[in-house]
Amino acid sequence: MESSFEIETRTVFDRYQRQQENDDHIFDRLVSLIEEDYFGLPTGSFRGLDVLDAGCGSNANASYAFLDKGARNVVSLELSNDWMDCARKRLSRFGPRSELVAGSVLDLPFDDFSFDFVHCAGVLPHTRDPKKGFEELARVTRPGGSFFLTIMGTANGVIYRCINHLRELYQSDEQFRSSIDNLDASTAREAIDWLLRTKDGEEKEYIPGENEFFRSLFDDDLFVTIRDRFQAPTYHQFAFTEVQIRGWYGECGFEKIRRISRYTKNFHNLRRFLAPMYRHYDHPLARFWFGDGCIQMIGEKPST
Template sequence: MENSFEIETRTVFDRYQRQQENDDHIFDRLVSLIEEEYFGLPTGSFRGLDVLDAGCGSNANASYAFLDKGARNVVSLELSNDWMDCARKRLSRFGPRSALVAGSVLDLPFDDFSFDFVHCAGVLPHTSNPKRGFEELARVTRPGGSFFLTIMGTANGVIYRCINHLRELYQSDDQFRSSIDSLDASTAREAIDWLLRIKDGEEEEYIPGESEFFRSLFDDDLFVTIRDRFQAPTYHQFAFTEVQIRGWYGECGFDKVRRISRYTRNFHNLRRFLAPMYRHYDHPLARFWFGDGCIQMIGKKPRT
């Protein structure tokens, strides 16, 4: 069920996910996001499970984490076949426990109740029919199994309102689009070095080491995130709410539905100072900047 919309999205993501795979720090940071405690599970809970990593990305970092934690089988699913060479670089060490499958979350090529744990992070907002994708992911979750989802919330915070405006500008302004497309740590360092050279020539440091600290706030990991926010074909204007997603889980028969959050560690850039708001998404400061934030939810399908 691929269409031009999903294919364009996959092409954009493939570019920077290959960059993530080639950077050990970024890849290891992404792998570290998969931990039992975060999902509210005892240590070792993934051992022996059949896991679906839906919309795994070219680097398949979550698939790697599940396999490394002892999952019996992990199916990594993504559109087309073009991403598989990248994923195999990391996953080949796990042998037949790892399976790479071309397919769409809108029409999963699996029987009902195929997986003990279904993982889908940040994928549905980039599809033409997020609700259908959710229903498909719920369909393949086994009774007694869990389904984890991340999806962007409404754009009622300052940062997301700005991002939506700049996304429109990216589509309409050739010069701005060119600037974003060429944005990386190397070009940013040149601009930052120029900025600090002028500053340091005009006045002494107010805080010892301030220039080096300022430089440390920007790295490739940050610029990959920025390009993602602007280049991906859609985020459905950040139109989802926690109540809405809870409703989807309920309609598909899940219970013990929880919104979860964490303090995201190992950023080597500006996002180190945003991490407290990722963890405490309901704090007034977090609401001001991020609105509903990134909605991360997990539900359990009751045994019949």
């Protein structure tokens, strides 16, 4: 049985994931994150596999990517069934290879060893028992299969400390909450136009094209991310470590456990300048801003 907290979280995510589905640039950027070489696999490795996309989100972008790369069958799992109409818009082209299932990662409705590849990105911190969810995902991974997890690390960096504080402010301050809820590319464009117009009234551009460049740092993709960080409630904030997650994999019998990272491409906003720190999460600058960062790990279950 899902808690009211988990249902509330799903409702928040549904709003912005539907917006992502309606924006081809955002959707295509998210789909591009699923690449074999990122997981340390040869090109074509997803062909013929049974894949679970656990906590797929309303737009099921990772499910789309696995299917597009030739997976035999992809099960997209999310709470309730209110998200399925959104997911079907993209996934219907794959016919019976795509299956939508209502369920929780805390009690997966699948037999042991059901999937060759299990994918779960950013879901467990929004559940009442992340460790139980991890064990359920490990349970349904087949011998010889792989389990990939994304989970936010301990908030000991400047940006995540700020995010946690502002999330609390969002919950307690009506004016701040209204500002975040109304934040999108349109309202930001009005504010930026006012800012630059006022600046230009006092002094002209110091560097040719600086106004255009400044505008380019902000788009709806960025504001969807910001709203996500503040609006989504969380049980556990950012309270996980790499050592802890490695331990979970080991306890569940996984081998070849690796932390992986990527240079996230195709941002058209400020996050382009953060991408080097996403890739090199252990650099001192990345540690300063992001602390333990986004922990992305993969492990293999030994063949029997």
